[in-house]
Amino acid sequence: MNHKNECLPNFLVVGAQKAGTTTLFNILNQHHQVFIPVAKELHFFDTPEKFAKGSAYYSSLFAGTGDAKAIGEITPSYLFYPEIPERIFNTLGHEVKIIMLLRNPADRAISHFKMEFSRRNEKRSFPEAILEGIKGMKNGLNNNPNTNYLDRGFYSKQIKNYFKFFSPEKILIIIFEEDFIKQRDETVKRIFNFLGVDEETVQTNITERSACNYRSNRVGHILDNLGEFPVFHERITRFRYFNSHLLPLFKKWNEIPFPNTFAMEKMKSTFLIDLYYISIKELEGLIGRDLSEWYIKI
Numbered sequence: 001m002n003h004k005n006e007c008l009p010n011f012l013v014v015g016a017q018k019a020g021t022t023t024l025f026n027i028l029n030q031h032h033q034v035f036i037p038v039a040k041e042l043h044f045f046d047t048p049e050k051f052a053k054g055s056a057y058y059s060s061l062f063a064g065t066g067d068a069k070a071i072g073e074i075t076p077s078y079l080f081y082p083e084i085p086e087r088i089f090n091t092l093g094h095e096v097k098i099i100m101l102l103r104n105p106a107d108r109a110i111s112h113f114k115m116e117f118s119r120r121n122e123k124r125s126f127p128e129a130i131l132e133g134i135k136g137m138k139n140g141l142n143n144n145p146n147t148n149y150l151d152r153g154f155y156s157k158q159i160k161n162y163f164k165f166f167s168p169e170k171i172l173i174i175i176f177e178e179d180f181i182k183q184r185d186e187t188v189k190r191i192f193n194f195l196g197v198d199e200e201t202v203q204t205n206i207t208e209r210s211a212c213n214y215r216s217n218r219v220g221h222i223l224d225n226l227g228e229f230p231v232f233h234e235r236i237t238r239f240r241y242f243n244s245h246l247l248p249l250f251k252k253w254n255e256i257p258f259p260n261t262f263a264m265e266k267m268k269s270t271f272l273i274d275l276y277y278i279s280i281k282e283l284e285g286l287i288g289r290d291l292s293e294w295y296i297k298i
Contacts, residue, residue: 012088016153020176035066106294163286
């Protein structure tokens, strides 16, 4: 609960991973009545060492909120772990507002794999990773959540965990494809209304960069963050030609295609959609939305 002299969040964006949460972070950061810490993901509720420090430590992460009406954080993994809703309830109470962004679970799994592969955390092919994930689920194995791409897409059971502690009116569910891609401006207004802040004009045409497969991760990191290196910022990036022509060429040279992209799409259409079908149908009933685009095979 909110204790005296503690500034705790009144809203959380809990996921899902690879469903537009970084874009939402950049949008909310523009609103003068919204406060989000500089670090997008605090991982307070899903990191035992941090959670053990208690609400006083958590409150310290929200210093400098000023006159903000909506104070919150965005950690996509909060949706996945079943113990998180109760921890949130016990720390922030039943009035905290919860935002969830949900993406086609098959597409989410593919995007998750690409991210881990580009980070060199994944050595398996996509089919190998998916088949091992299926075997792990059947055998009840506790697979590495960072590289088990399937479990995070079973949204219905994850949302049920939140409904145990929070009323539906305290939970705003955004469908990535329909709401966040096709109707972003209207959806951002819904989010502002849900948070109780003014319908302020903000830039919504923000693109979340897709995971890239680099020849060299180190070179990719440097090229993506040149402005953070003073020597480059002062002597090189001030030249317009470098920014507009040379830098994009260097980045393009360092990017290589993901292997087996055909296999990813093939597995999506022949296997992943069937895997998630029952969960998606259950989700439709839970949230009262038509999600047939997620399971109709073209």
